[in-house]
Amino acid sequence: MIRLSAAEMATKLAAGETTSVALTQLHLDRIAQVDGEVHAFLYLDTEGALLQAAAVDAKRAKGEKLAPLAGVPLALKDVMVQKGIPTTCGSKILEGWRPPYDATVVANLKNNDIVILGKTNMDEFAMGSSTENSAYGPTHNPWDLTRIPGGSGGGSSAALAAFEAPLAIGTDTGGSIRQPAAVTGTVGVKPTYGGVSRYGLIAFSSSLDQAGPCARTVLDAALLHEAIAGHDPRDATSINAPVPQVVAAAKAGDVKGMKIGVVKELNGAGYQPGVRARFEESLELLAKAGAEIIEVSAPNFEYALAAYYLIAPSECSSNLARFDAMRYGLRVGDLDGASAESVMSLTREVGFGKEVKRRIILGTYALSSGYYDAYYGSAQKVRTLITQDFTNAFTKADVLVSPTCPTTAFKIGEKANDPLAMYLNDIATIPVNMAGIGGMSLPSGLADEDGLPVGFQIMAPVMKDERMYLVGAALEAALLSKWGAPLLDQAPILGGRA
Amino acid sequence: MSTLSRDDVAKLADLARIQMSEEELVNLAQEFTVILDAVARVQEVASADVAPTSHPLPLRNVFRPDVVVPSLSPAAALSSAPAQEEQRFRVPQILGEE
Amino acid sequence: MNLSYDEVLAKYEPVLGLEVHVELNTNSKMFCGCSTIFGAEPNTQTCPVCLALPGALPVVNEKAIESTIKIGLALNCSIAPFSRFARKNYFYPDMPKNFQISQYDEPICVNGFVDVEIETEDGLKSFRIEIERVHMEEDTGKSLHVGGATGRIHGAQYSLLDYNRAGIPLVEIVTKIIPGTGKYAPEVAKAYVAELRDILRSLGVSDVKMEQGSIRCDVNVSLRLIGAAQLGTRSETKNVNSLRSVERAIRGEMIRHAERLNVGERVVQETRHFQEDTGLTRSGRSKEEAEDYRYFPEPDLVPVAPDVAWIETLRAALPERPSIHRKRLQMAWAVPDKEMAAMINADVLDLVEATVALGAEPIKARSWWLGEISRIANDKDMAISQLNINAQDVAEIVALVTAGELTDKLARQVVEGVIAGEGKPAAVIASRGIKVVNDDSELMAAIDRACMAQPETAEKVRNGHLPAAGALIGMVMKETKGQADAARVRELLLGHLGQL
Numbered sequence A: 001m002i003r004l005s006a007a008e009m010a011t012k013l014a015a016g017e018t019t020s021v022a023l024t025q026l027h028l029d030r031i032a033q034v035d036g037e038v039h040a041f042l043y044l045d046t047e048g049a050l051l052q053a054a055a056v057d058a059k060r061a062k063g064e065k066l067a068p069l070a071g072v073p074l075a076l077k078d079v080m081v082q083k084g085i086p087t088t089c090g091s092k093i094l095e096g097w098r099p100p101y102d103a104t105v106v107a108n109l110k111n112n113d114i115v116i117l118g119k120t121n122m123d124e125f126a127m128g129s130s131t132e133n134s135a136y137g138p139t140h141n142p143w144d145l146t147r148i149p150g151g152s153g154g155g156s157s158a159a160l161a162a163f164e165a166p167l168a169i170g171t172d173t174g175g176s177i178r179q180p181a182a183v184t185g186t187v188g189v190k191p192t193y194g195g196v197s198r199y200g201l202i203a204f205s206s207s208l209d210q211a212g213p214c215a216r217t218v219l220d221a222a223l224l225h226e227a228i229a230g231h232d233p234r235d236a237t238s239i240n241a242p243v244p245q246v247v248a249a250a251k252a253g254d255v256k257g258m259k260i261g262v263v264k265e266l267n268g269a270g271y272q273p274g275v276r277a278r279f280e281e282s283l284e285l286l287a288k289a290g291a292e293i294i295e296v297s298a299p300n301f302e303y304a305l306a307a308y309y310l311i312a313p314s315e316c317s318s319n320l321a322r323f324d325a326m327r328y329g330l331r332v333g334d335l336d337g338a339s340a341e342s343v344m345s346l347t348r349e350v351g352f353g354k355e356v357k358r359r360i361i362l363g364t365y366a367l368s369s370g371y372y373d374a375y376y377g378s379a380q381k382v383r384t385l386i387t388q389d390f391t392n393a394f395t396k397a398d399v400l401v402s403p404t405c406p407t408t409a410f411k412i413g414e415k416a417n418d419p420l421a422m423y424l425n426d427i428a429t430i431p432v433n434m435a436g437i438g439g440m441s442l443p444s445g446l447a448d449e450d451g452l453p454v455g456f457q458i459m460a461p462v463m464k465d466e467r468m469y470l471v472g473a474a475l476e477a478a479l480l481s482k483w484g485a486p487l488l489d490q491a492p493i494l495g496g497r498a
Numbered sequence B: 001m002s003t004l005s006r007d008d009v010a011k012l013a014d015l016a017r018i019q020m021s022e023e024e025l026v027n028l029a030q031e032f033t034v035i036l037d038a039v040a041r042v043q044e045v046a047s048a049d050v051a052p053t054s055h056p057l058p059l060r061n062v063f064r065p066d067v068v069v070p071s072l073s074p075a076a077a078l079s080s081a082p083a084q085e086e087q088r089f090r091v092p093q094i095l096g097e098e
Numbered sequence C: 001m002n003l004s005y006d007e008v009l010a011k012y013e014p015v016l017g018l019e020v021h022v023e024l025n026t027n028s029k030m031f032c033g034c035s036t037i038f039g040a041e042p043n044t045q046t047c048p049v050c051l052a053l054p055g056a057l058p059v060v061n062e063k064a065i066e067s068t069i070k071i072g073l074a075l076n077c078s079i080a081p082f083s084r085f086a087r088k089n090y091f092y093p094d095m096p097k098n099f100q101i102s103q104y105d106e107p108i109c110v111n112g113f114v115d116v117e118i119e120t121e122d123g124l125k126s127f128r129i130e131i132e133r134v135h136m137e138e139d140t141g142k143s144l145h146v147g148g149a150t151g152r153i154h155g156a157q158y159s160l161l162d163y164n165r166a167g168i169p170l171v172e173i174v175t176k177i178i179p180g181t182g183k184y185a186p187e188v189a190k191a192y193v194a195e196l197r198d199i200l201r202s203l204g205v206s207d208v209k210m211e212q213g214s215i216r217c218d219v220n221v222s223l224r225l226i227g228a229a230q231l232g233t234r235s236e237t238k239n240v241n242s243l244r245s246v247e248r249a250i251r252g253e254m255i256r257h258a259e260r261l262n263v264g265e266r267v268v269q270e271t272r273h274f275q276e277d278t279g280l281t282r283s284g285r286s287k288e289e290a291e292d293y294r295y296f297p298e299p300d301l302v303p304v305a306p307d308v309a310w311i312e313t314l315r316a317a318l319p320e321r322p323s324i325h326r327k328r329l330q331m332a333w334a335v336p337d338k339e340m341a342a343m344i345n346a347d348v349l350d351l352v353e354a355t356v357a358l359g360a361e362p363i364k365a366r367s368w369w370l371g372e373i374s375r376i377a378n379d380k381d382m383a384i385s386q387l388n389i390n391a392q393d394v395a396e397i398v399a400l401v402t403a404g405e406l407t408d409k410l411a412r413q414v415v416e417g418v419i420a421g422e423g424k425p426a427a428v429i430a431s432r433g434i435k436v437v438n439d440d441s442e443l444m445a446a447i448d449r450a451c452m453a454q455p456e457t458a459e460k461v462r463n464g465h466l467p468a469a470g471a472l473i474g475m476v477m478k479e480t481k482g483q484a485d486a487a488r489v490r491e492l493l494l495g496h497l498g499q500l
Helices: A006-014 A020-038 A046-061 A104-111 A154-161 A178-184 A218-228 A246-252 A273-288 A299-322 A340-351 A354-367 A373-396 A419-426 A430-435 A466-483 B006-015 B022-044 B074-078 C005-011 C062-074 C182-203 C243-262 C308-316 C322-333 C337-345 C349-357 C362-379 C391-402 C408-419 C425-432 C440-453 C455-462 C466-479 C486-496
Strands: A041-044 A073-077 A115-120 A167-171 A187-190 A211-215 A259-263 A292-296 A399-403 A438-446 A453-460 B088-092 C012-023 C086-089 C099-102 C109-120 C123-138 C142-146 C158-162 C169-175 C215-225 C235-240 C270-274 C281-286
Touching (some): A006 A020, A006 A218, A020 A046, A020 A073, A041 A154, A073 A104, A073 A154, A115 A154, A154 A167, A154 A178, A154 A211, A167 A218, A178 A453, A187 A466, A211 A218, A218 A246, A218 A438, A218 A466, A259 A273, A259 A373, A273 A292, A273 A399, A273 A438, A273 A453, A273 A466, A299 A354, A299 A419, A299 B022, A299 C086, A354 A373, A373 A399, A373 A430, A373 B022, A399 A466, A419 B022, A430 A438, A438 A466, A453 A466, B006 B022, C012 C182, C062 C123, C062 C308, C109 C182, C109 C337, C123 C337, C182 C215, C235 C243, C235 C281, C243 C281, C322 C337, C322 C349, C322 C362, C337 C349, C362 C391, C362 C408, C391 C408, C391 C425, C440 C455, C455 C466, C466 C486
Parallel strands (some): A073 A115, A073 A167, A259 A292
Antiparallel strands (some): A041 A115, A167 A211, A187 A211, A187 A438, A399 A453, A438 A453, B088 C158, C012 C169, C086 C099, C123 C169, C142 C158, C215 C235, C270 C281
């Protein structure tokens, strides 16, 4: 049952073949069975989840009309504020903090009667590509427990791949939904910026952050997308337009006549052979399904990484200033005669991890007087150029594609001491956030050299998210035909029989 | 070649209110030499005739009406306070002037 | 040791800069829906946004934008077609996000002016104060410093924070530098702040109560040698809480700067705090190494591009300018410039106008407010507005005098009583038993008694020696406990003694 898709589970619930309580319990059992090895979860809300499940079952019994995913369980990245539930952002500075309010995304999930199982692990404050920067220990890739599950949302994607939940919420600032999806063989979508509310999403880089759906199938992601998206008056940057019709697109999955643009600059040197091989195969499948494959160029993409590593740290240096031991969170050093200033400084030194501190200092520098124009100011200009590149490319193609990331999952610890090497994981995903467009990663197979999952990235213009689902569903169907069974069936068995 | 000295990093750490150890300051200064070179690439294309982007979407004039909405209860507001007294957040002595 | 003001002006000329912060009177805060009501229990008007809880986001209050545009228009500013919010980053416990959402290089209003008139030895002179910018920002929380001797931050052991005020909309009005005021610098600054206050009050966008902090003034002062081109180093003085303090602070700073410059010491660029009790300033935070605020555009808010039609609607609805209003009153009351200036200086114009609106003759209203009531205020070292008497009270008293039910002398007693807190005029009259004796027969009876008691004096008057009447009138006044109308008594007495 736990290997079904969320849509299939929803059908069974609607048909009365199972209850939400039973389904939730199955997942809690699975988590108990495997999470010791995977460590996807930071907090499990056993009692709360079962209560939510029971409430949904009661509604269903009364004959109430319920949302499509009602009663299906979900894992929530610990960057989203959930009232009364410990929310840590993977950091010691928020250890044990219980928010007095719900994020809008969480409120939407509750309104859709989706059962929130618990909070998943992540790189501290969403900074990282491997979940190794979590203050609570890394998450392990279910495909190979010695390897990273991607980051920053490694916990959510690993939970999906380990069948601990059929649905998950992630957030993506430079690839933190898509890259983990790629290396765990799951689906992850970053909606158009502003498509999903950021109210209650603990901010890393405000102009880049976006919450999105994670699942094992494109249709599941679409269903979750529609459940969480929409205008929010509490978020001044949210789009005031109807939610895109992504479920219809996922069901249609028709690419006949579509122009698919391969971005020259995102498919070159440094990409693992197995990654490129799966990418080429996927292109062939799409061509067979009726799409026209063309090449497009985005000459400014080579500057995207540099711009990102100026903009994101700058914004985060400001966003994380609020963690000062005065109103909430960790406080250390409050001894006789200690000043507020020293308590702040000591708490932040002890409460923040290495990567977070590195980025705060970098951001402080990039914004400082005398350096602003050369660094932050210049990065904002690169952003304009990248947006122009996308706009130009989208005049020629309906969607753009690339491998999601250059390599498959690397070993835990392999890149931990080389920040620049770590940053390169995001080279294909970052341009999407810079322009605010939508991006999806879905599994395109396993790399021959290591048998590990490879992701295929689809990019759609601003507010045209449905195109990603159209192409994604088509590719997924073609690949499923080719494999004969879902890719995850090839993942190793964890903790005994699944 | 952009470099940051250990003292430069110390000034930044002070601005950011992070009490770094000597080792951290020295290590960061070294790391930054490499990182700054990498990020400085943005200057290659950031010419004067390119306008900066602060927001990915061209939204304007997003407002809320001047209507009062219920606040948090004081208990909820103070629920995570590391220290409180008389329904206020208690903080250690502040050295700087307002 | 201490230079005189004149000595300072013999050598130097002042250059001023004024920054005024105004708390808007919107119902809700700048970026969230919490109430802005003054004086609530601590931390009862906070939410995730104004407490800066992780994940919270700001959304702009539309009324605050409207109020700011109105202010800009009233100050003759251009309204920027495109303006942006920016983050001003620094750490302080009363500022929950450890950055303030403000505006930096793209403020909403720019390049305006305010004209003020002051009285000089050469008559009324007009000064134009140019406005650099008007922008929006948010207020901080309030700290209580505990454990120190004075409740101030120095020597405090810890502090208690109340965030009710955090996030209340603030508008900052910044002047361009103000040269050319010479010895009238304090008066010009005071007139500017008063005019600003009047304009803001007429717009209805703020309470503008300096004592309550809804309008705050920072004064920047520098000196240069007379005729020099280069500006001197400036100091900034905060905590200037009244119009009088504006004058005193500027005068004090001019003298302090001159004293240093005269002995070859340089003026330190710093923030100072004005002290009400001494009229002097105390050194605060050094601005030698200006804090790097690392301004950048606020990513959580989108730019403001006010609709031109909306701006014009607001412009058309602007109330009459206080200066035009004053000119109109001056003409209606036929008041000379000097008296007009006196009323403005004593800050009683509104009160006089209100009293007239309630039926009093302008000249009578003016004479009470500028005369007796001003005198009492000065004696008590208080502002007239702080006294316990209002336009209604004065209008009533004037009406009673006009009706003959009070003499001027008795009326003064009533005014005294009202100010002392004994109640409204009617209550004071009743409790003190104030009553004009205007019954002629009663007065005649008293006059008779006086004449009988002093027959020689009465004889003198009968013989044409009129000054002697004073003693007799005095006796009648004494007998009637001062409640007789002295003029009427004199009339009756002289008539009785054949001298009319």
